[in-house]
Amino acid sequence: MQVEDRQMVSTIMSLGGRPANSRREIKIIDTTLRDGHQSLWATRMRTEHILAMADKFDKAGFLHVDLMAPIQFDVSVRYLKEDPWERVRLAHQHAPNTKFRALVRSRNIASFDFLPDDVIMKWVERLYANGFRVIGSFDGLNDIDNIAAGLRLAKELGAETFGALSFCESPVHTDELYVRKAKELIEKTDVDSIMLKDAGGLLTPERVRTLVPAIKEVIGDRQLELHSHCLSGLTTYMYLEAVELGVDALHTSIAPLANGAGQPSTQRIVRDLRALGYQVNVDDQLVDAISEDIHTIAKTENKPLGAPLEYDGLHYMHQLPGGMLSNFHSQLATAGLSHRFDELLHETARVRAELAYPIMITPFAQFVGTQAVMNVISGERYSVVPNEIKKYALGYYGKLLTDIDPDVLKLILENGSSDISETPTEIPPALPDLQERYPNDSIDDLLLRAMFAGTQVDEMRRAIKNGERSEDAAGSLVSLVKSLSAKRDTGKITVKLNGLEVCIDKGDGKNV
Incomplete structure (x- = not known):
């Protein structure tokens, strides 16, 4: 009997050997x-x-x-x-x-x-x-x-x-x-x-x-x-x-x-x-x-083949999806910080609990992961707060299931951008303006433009027309490390992480 056959028999027996009680x-x-x-x-x-x-x-x-x-x-x-x-x-x-x-x-x-x-x-x-x-x-x-x-x-x-x-x-x-x-x-x-x-x-x-x-x-x-x-x-x-x-x-x-x-x-x-x-x-x-x-x-x-993973109890603490784990690995390695990987996972778990346990799926996995990285790299927790974290805390993305840690909420409100209103406002329609700006576009392209800023849709169209392909590398944490190490007191820092572009507005330095 092959190993996988023995595993199948073991699984069936563990379920009580219940074949065909309901077909x-x-x-x-x-x-x-x-x-x-x-x-x-x-x-x-x-x-x-x-x-x-x-x-x-x-x-x-x-x-x-x-x-x-x-x-x-x-x-x-x-x-x-x-x-x-x-x-x-x-x-x-x-x-x-x-x-x-x-x-x-x-x-x-x-x-x-x-x-x-x-x-x-x-x-x-x-x-x-x-x-x-x-x-x-x-x-x-x-x-x-x-x-x-x-x-x-x-x-x-x-x-x-x-x-x-x-x-x-x-x-x-x-x-x-x-x-x-x-x-x-x-x-x-x-x-x-x-x-x-x-x-x-x-x-x-x-x-x-x-x-x-x-x-x-x-x-x-x-x-x-x-x-x-x-x-x-x-x-x-x-x-x-x-x-x-x-x-x-x-x-x-x-x-x-x-x-x-x-x-x-x-x-x-x-x-x-x-x-x-x-x-x-x-x-x-x-x-x-x-x-x-x-x-x-x-x-x-040269693409990888899927293989079973061993049980990892730490996964139940940080709950990061697989794509972000591999992203953290590669980007910390690029920054020369591979030795801090486990520290980052523990910090992610801590941030998630403080932020009222958001489910670690897009966009909240990126929000929590980015805040954890900033906490680890800066050395002072919540001294730098992405705009998205403040908006999350203020209810921009929906009703939270429980309260954010009050001490953490105070830091988020103090150190987050002062440009963010504490009351979410209604978002005005976008399609009329897009139709005016791109009168020759199909509605499908207009919807893509509503989501992908700048010239990305134009670049896609140009590449298709010219028969080109592109695999541009995503932004890495190196930019974050360099930005924070510069210890700028004012201005804006933009960081890209796993497809998320985060803008850190440090204002006039009074709230940093």
């Missing part, structure tokens, strides 16, 4: 073309890669195929110099029988600040117009009001909708909270499915034993989906336990774009579900063929 069908939602390469290849799968495999995905039997979230638009425009809307249209043309999914990130979409309502609503309209018939949304604070209008519009247009309950571990993220948020999501949006979104890979078999039944009890006959990442080493086993407790659909990625920072592998999950007696109607041969295609891409372009 219901478990749906598979594929994440290979979206979160798989986002987690393992820094979102660098190109449209040509997707189209080369589209016919196989079209016949593989997945319930849905996850295709686009904000980061796919971001990377396509800024780094790959591809038109993301064209990717969407071509994918639907090459896989006409596939229900591709689009995920909307709150009221930010691909920005870090909130966007005007006219941009949000038009974005949802254009997702539908470009082919998406499954549209969902999530909010990093689980503030349902931030996602309700867009989900209602998607449903009015005729799309299937799903709303996410963003998961993390903290004293305030209790089962009772998720039950309350599930009820609110249904009442305000009437979504077709509920997605338990565990971007940090934090769910354990023990937690799903209470959480999944509690959510199932209040969502009626709506489908419950489970999305997680393999950062803890427990996720594959947790998936099987969650199915036993009533989860209807699992998010998986086809190996080798699985495991590590990605989702559990489709091949392993499907095999183990069938061994437990569940029906899984995916085509194994097509899945294997896609796997071969991915191996070929990885070999040709």
Whole structure:
């Protein structure tokens, strides 16, 4: 018996040896073309890669195929110099029988600040117009009001909708909270499915034993989906336990774009579900063929293959997503500060607790991570406060679930930019001005301009016209270290971290 076969038997026996007590069908939602390469290849799968495999995905039997979230638009425009809307249209043309999914990130979409309502609503309209018939949304604070209008519009247009309950571990993220948020999501949006979104890979078999039944009890006959990442080493086993407790659909990625920072592998999950007696109607041969295609891409372009991670208890403290961990590693090494990596992780955990336990997903993971870096590098905690941290503390991004540490809040308000109003103001519409400035642009390009500042859309268009490709390096922490070491007393410092541009306004020096 092979090692992996023994592991399968052990898993099944650990679940009580319960094959076929209910032969219901478990749906598979594929994440290979979206979160798989986002987690393992820094979102660098190109449209040509997707189209080369589209016919196989079209016949593989997945319930849905996850295709686009904000980061796919971001990377396509800024780094790959591809038109993301064209990717969407071509994918639907090459896989006409596939229900591709689009995920909307709150009221930010691909920005870090909130966007005007006219941009949000038009974005949802254009997702539908470009082919998406499954549209969902999530909010990093689980503030349902931030996602309700867009989900209602998607449903009015005729799309299937799903709303996410963003998961993390903290004293305030209790089962009772998720039950309350599930009820609110249904009442305000009437979504077709509920997605338990565990971007940090934090769910354990023990937690799903209470959480999944509690959510199932209040969502009626709506489908419950489970999305997680393999950062803890427990996720594959947790998936099987969650199915036993009533989860209807699992998010998986086809190996080798699985495991590590990605989702559990489709091949392993499907095999183990069938061994437990569940029906899984995916085509194994097509899945294997896609796997071969991915191996070929990885070999040709020197991209990494997903591999299981060992359990790391520190992960449950800092809860950083995999992409930011690798980013911290490389950037601290560039700055000659690799020896402070563990210190940075502990500081991240401390900042997260002080800031009322935001879930460590975009944009809050970047906010917390940036503040932790500044605390470590400057040597004086919260002496330098990014604008985004002050805006978060003042409620610009939604309702916090608990209070920020009062001593920390005092430092944030004192040392943050004095230009930020303590009361969030209404954001004026953006599209009329954009239409006036770019009268020849399509509405799709105008929406990209609403999110990507400067000439980035123009550069994408120019690169496409000239047949060019670009992989510009992202900003590093070196600029931050140099800026802080200069000990400037006044002025502004701009730092780029993991796609987030942070402006530190030190004003006239009186509040530094």
